[in-house]
Amino acid sequence: MRGKILQNRLHLLVCSRRSTMKNIAIVGATGLAGRELLKLIHLRDFPLRHIKLFASQQSAGRVIRDSGQSFDVQSIRGDMFDDIDIAFFAVDGELSRRLAPLARASGAIVIDKSSAFRMDPHVPLVIPEINSDAIRAHAGIIASPNCSTTIMLTGLWPLLERFGASRIIVSTYQSMSGGGAGLVEGFEKSVKMYVEGRDTGPLFNNVTPHIDAFDAGGNSGEETKMVEESRKILAMPDLPISATCVRVPILRGHSMAINIEFPGSPPVSPEEARALIRDFDNGIRLMDEPDHGVYPMPINTNGEEFCAVGRIRKDTSSSNGLCLWISGDNLWKGAALNALQIAEKLA
Amino acid sequence: MRGKILQNRLHLLVCSRRSTMKNIAIVGATGLAGRELLKLIHLRDFPLRHIKLFASQQSAGRVIRDSGQSFDVQSIRGDMFDDIDIAFFAVDGELSRRLAPLARASGAIVIDKSSAFRMDPHVPLVIPEINSDAIRAHAGIIASPNCSTTIMLTGLWPLLERFGASRIIVSTYQSMSGGGAGLVEGFEKSVKMYVEGRDTGPLFNNVTPHIDAFDAGGNSGEETKMVEESRKILAMPDLPISATCVRVPILRGHSMAINIEFPGSPPVSPEEARALIRDFDNGIRLMDEPDHGVYPMPINTNGEEFCAVGRIRKDTSSSNGLCLWISGDNLWKGAALNALQIAEKLA
Numbered sequence: 112m113r114g115k116i117l118q119n120r121l122h123l124l125v126c127s128r129r130s131t132m133k134n135i136a137i138v139g140a141t142g143l144a145g146r147e148l149l150k151l152i153h154l155r156d157f158p159l160r161h162i163k164l165f166a167s168q169q170s171a172g173r174v175i176r177d178s179g180q181s182f183d184v185q186s187i188r189g190d191m192f193d194d195i196d197i198a199f200f201a202v203d204g205e206l207s208r209r210l211a212p213l214a215r216a217s218g219a220i221v222i223d224k225s226s227a228f229r230m231d232p233h234v235p236l237v238i239p240e241i242n243s244d245a246i247r248a249h250a251g252i253i254a255s256p257n258c259s260t261t262i263m264l265t266g267l268w269p270l271l272e273r274f275g276a277s278r279i280i281v282s283t284y285q286s287m288s289g290g291g292a293g294l295v296e297g298f299e300k301s302v303k304m305y306v307e308g309r310d311t312g313p314l315f316n317n318v319t320p321h322i323d324a325f326d327a328g329g330n331s332g333e334e335t336k337m338v339e340e341s342r343k344i345l346a347m348p349d350l351p352i353s354a355t356c357v358r359v360p361i362l363r364g365h366s367m368a369i370n371i372e373f374p375g376s377p378p379v380s381p382e383e384a385r386a387l388i389r390d391f392d393n394g395i396r397l398m399d400e401p402d403h404g405v406y407p408m409p410i411n412t413n414g415e416e417f418c419a420v421g422r423i424r425k426d427t428s429s430s431n432g433l434c435l436w437i438s439g440d441n442l443w444k445g446a447a448l449n450a451l452q453i454a455e456k457l458a
Numbered sequence: 459m460r461g462k463i464l465q466n467r468l469h470l471l472v473c474s475r476r477s478t479m480k481n482i483a484i485v486g487a488t489g490l491a492g493r494e495l496l497k498l499i500h501l502r503d504f505p506l507r508h509i510k511l512f513a514s515q516q517s518a519g520r521v522i523r524d525s526g527q528s529f530d531v532q533s534i535r536g537d538m539f540d541d542i543d544i545a546f547f548a549v550d551g552e553l554s555r556r557l558a559p560l561a562r563a564s565g566a567i568v569i570d571k572s573s574a575f576r577m578d579p580h581v582p583l584v585i586p587e588i589n590s591d592a593i594r595a596h597a598g599i600i601a602s603p604n605c606s607t608t609i610m611l612t613g614l615w616p617l618l619e620r621f622g623a624s625r626i627i628v629s630t631y632q633s634m635s636g637g638g639a640g641l642v643e644g645f646e647k648s649v650k651m652y653v654e655g656r657d658t659g660p661l662f663n664n665v666t667p668h669i670d671a672f673d674a675g676g677n678s679g680e681e682t683k684m685v686e687e688s689r690k691i692l693a694m695p696d697l698p699i700s701a702t703c704v705r706v707p708i709l710r711g712h713s714m715a716i717n718i719e720f721p722g723s724p725p726v727s728p729e730e731a732r733a734l735i736r737d738f739d740n741g742i743r744l745m746d747e748p749d750h751g752v753y754p755m756p757i758n759t760n761g762e763e764f765c766a767v768g769r770i771r772k773d774t775s776s777s778n779g780l781c782l783w784i785s786g787d788n789l790w791k792g793a794a795l796n797a798l799q800i801a802e803k804l805a
Contacts, residue, residue, distance in 0.1 A: 282629035329771035351775035368629035368702035424676035428698035
């Protein structure tokens with residue numbers, strides 16, 4: 112009798128495991144974020160039944176090796192989403208806009224890394240640590256935010272959740288990989304040319320306050336994304352927030368200097384903020400012993416799942432403000448990891 | 459009779475030129491700022507009678523070539539300032555503190571690039587475009603501000619002069635040369651190691667929010683300098699100002715993202731600010747056509763005497779605020795050029 116019960120339980124477990132196992136597609140599988148997504152699917156042991164990788168005509172036919180397995184990269188075609196449960200899009204907004212309806216029509220749920228649908232009121236824009244509840248309202252598409260927005264809000268969340276915010280000012284230090292494989296390649300070429308004593312062009316020995324196109328008000332696309340996406344994710348449509356987004360000559364890892372002000376009094380103390388972040392323990396890590404050289408830096412967060420928060424101090428130019436410094440891996444939490452975490456919530 | 463008058467006039471001209479010609483010493487002549495100072499003395503045709511170069515024991519005996527001439531580097535010794543009119547100090551604070559009294563006792567006026575005397579109430583802290591009048595009150599020592607302070611205030615001055623400021627928030631992107639020749643050498647080594655596929659250490663592929671030692675409040679020395687020196691130069695002892703200072707992996711040129719708020723109303727418009735900066739024409743240049751790729755960057759300001767100001771836009775998180783982006787050559791306006799401009803005012 113006990114053996115029978117155990118057998119039934121095992122059978123149920125296998126069935127429930129099988130029913131949650133997913134057929135996955137990655138569109139843009141050969142790009143920087145796509146590659147990291149495949150890696151993370153294996154690292155995090157995502158309940159995977161089958162995976163299909165897609166890329167543009169130039170990359171189709173390639174074989175990607177990951178975790179000891181080989182995967183053929185297929186070209187984009189009409190029946191690509193047949194039998195797919197979750198389709199990750201790690202391509203540009205234009206391609207997302209073109210292919211997402213196809214995926215949806217095939218019954219797949221789209222998790223989109225592009226900016227195509229983020230501000231669509233019918234599309235949830237999700238950082239799972241912050242607003243995973245929003246996923247429920249999806250109508251076939253869920254958007255993952257811009258890399259800098261994701262890293263900033265993940266790092267600030269314990270403070271935002273407890274105290275809210277009356278103003279945020281952020282200046283970013285964004286790596287080349289945020290601009291895609293082409294930019295990384297160009298930068299690596301420039302570094303090599305520098306060592307060879309040749310003219311390097313503007314990618315080496317330079318910083319560039321220009322990420323994405325400028326609008327009539329002089330804000331770059333990246334700056335507008337940080338402002339608008341933060342307001343949507345936090346459900347604070349009037350949050351006063353100002354961003355300056357800058358490309359710095361490093362390969363991987365985004366950092367940001369943040370001045371945040373809180374409503375009310377008494378002022379939030381650095382000690383209080385540190386304790387909240389230390390105890391939160393969900394996607395972030397406190398690194399705040401500057402005297403011992405401990406603060407967030409790209410080399411501390413690349414290939415890590417957490418965003419690091421440190422350099423927490425009183426902003427003496429405000430009655431209730433703090434300065435903070437946050438670093439995170441733009442290809443992981445800023446892109447592939449956040450998208451995968453959304454899928455994990457779905458699964 | 460006319461010939462006689464002309465001859466007298468010429469004689470007077472020669473005498474007056476000769477009487478303003480100066481005997482100069484550069485202490486720290488083999489360092490990055492010292493080398494640029496020697497170059498600028500020639501480039502700007504400073505009224506020079508004689509120049510002596512000094513450096514530490516290790517560098518003494520070297521020969522420096524500049525503008526087709528050779529200069530012996532002498533070691534520091536008791537009679538080094540005999541006959542010197544102006545002694546430039548481009549060394550660390552400790553050495554400045556030790557040698558400045560010696561220079562003063564010999565009758566030389568010290569122009570000090572270190573932080574040793576900047577906050578001394580008896581020492582003028584001078585950016586000539588802003589407060590050259592302060593030079594008059596000197597008692598043998600005049601201090602030149604920290605590189606980031608100098609570049610920020612030079613860039614902001616037309617706005618500060620016209621509107622004042624009720625708050626300044628700045629995040630810096632500072633180059634390796636701001637940390638001296640040793641840091642530049644370490645960075646160049648790291649770049650080479652990267653190209654060779656070896657482990658690079660923390661100077662490559664990284665940004666570091668740590669310039670100078672931290673105080674009990676968690677501010678770095680560089681951040682405190684930007685705050686305190688700005689208040690002194692502007693004679694605004696209570697100015698609310700907050701700085702985050704960050705080293706980025708470039709060789710030369712400091713940049714900074716600035717949010718500035720102004721008192722009163724109506725708000726200062728970006729157009730108004732642009733016009734003021736365009737017309738100021740004293741040490742700064744407007745570079746603000748982002749749609750055409752025109753904005754300040756290190757590659758636009760290295761080896762230039764101006765600080766560049768651009769990316770001027772409304773700070774929508776404030777009722778009367780602007781965002782700006784400033785770049786400047788940390789070795790020129792941030793160091794050697796500002797010191798030389800002080801000497802030119804003296805001469």
